[in-house]
Amino acid sequence: MTQETPRPAPGALDVRRVRTHHLREAKRRGEKFTMLTCYDALTAAIFDAAGVDSLLVGDSAGNNVLGHASTLPVTVDELLPMCRAVSGSVERAFVVVDLPFGSYEASPEQAVATAVRFLKEGGAHAVKLEGGAWFAPHVRAMVQAGVPVVAHIGFTPQSEHALGGYRVQGRGDAARTLVEDARALEAAGAFCLVMEMVPAEAAVAVDAALEIPTVGIGAGSATTGQVLVWQDMLGLRRGRMPRFVRQYADLHGVVSDAVGRYVEDVRSGSFPGPEHGF
């Protein structure tokens, strides 16, 4: 006796091109979505084809591409070409770019001007900014200009010196402040909200207080989306991993071995072989 496998109803993210309303729809339907950082064309094409729903051209490029100790030195002019490379290499994924430190804080006008550059010159589909309720006017101005905005609260790396280092935010009573900030950012028009390094219970409270989907990094499993820095989850980056990372591959090992063999082969004269010549 054969039984027909029931075909699952297509999910909210079962689409040819991911858009803001699909991410919102995912939350309503209780479905999850994925986000990975991405800074170049080749990884963008791989992640897009592998089914990642959203790519973040993060200012974490400061640490992971440009060789800085933090995200603070990253500029718009550095992030723009990476953004263009990523947005030009995806067919399906939704591309979000970080507004770099110093490129939006001064005024809603400054935020609009920078965001417009990222959509116009970088091909981004949305921008992300770090901070709470005090940036509601900036969010509103960008949304009015036609820019989809992702908010980012909890540990906000651009404020590491103000926050006193890389620490969990929203412990105890501070969870209420996170909820208030999130509500203000949603009311200002943000369509999505990232929470970084907050206790799982605080993330549950924030997510429950919002209509818009939340994305977590070190924020437990209640958020609709999850985001990781790709060099962390694929084991390319050396050093101690943050607690919130699950490592899915050892690219550092793969690349070290391969490059080591190339060096050996050239030194020994075994590469290039006759088949590599003309």
Ligand SMILES: Nc1nc(=O)c2c([nH]1)NC[C@@H]1CN(c3ccc(C(=O)N[C@@H](CCC(=O)O)C(=O)O)cc3)CN21
């Ligand atoms: N490679 C990389 N991964 C990231 O996740 C990341 C960046 N770079 N650059 C920008 C920000 C900075 N972020 C980070 C980086 C490190 C920790 C970290 O080391 N956390 C430790 C200590 C936490 C604590 O002391 O409470 C951890 O174990 O999670 C956290 C957030 C997240 N972002």
Ligand SMILES: CC(C)C(=O)C(=O)O
């Ligand atoms: C860690 C994520 C959320 C980020 O902002 C980045 O990669 O820059």
Ligand SMILES: [Mg+2]
């Ligand atoms: Mg960032």
